[in-house]
């Protein structure tokens with residue numbers, strides 16, 4: 743049985759959702775946070791996991 747969940751990654755500057763990722767039971771430890779390129783801000787920004 744798969745425990746993988748889809749997680750949205752939201753740009754903290756423009757609040758747009760730019761990436762999706764999956765997490766499973768083993769990776770649920772803390773909030774996900776990535777520095778990724780946002781095409782709306784046109785630069786690298788912090789993307790955080792969005793709740794629902």
Ligand SMILES: [Zn+2]
Pocket residue numbers: 753754755756757758780781782783784787
């Ligand atoms: Zn952005």
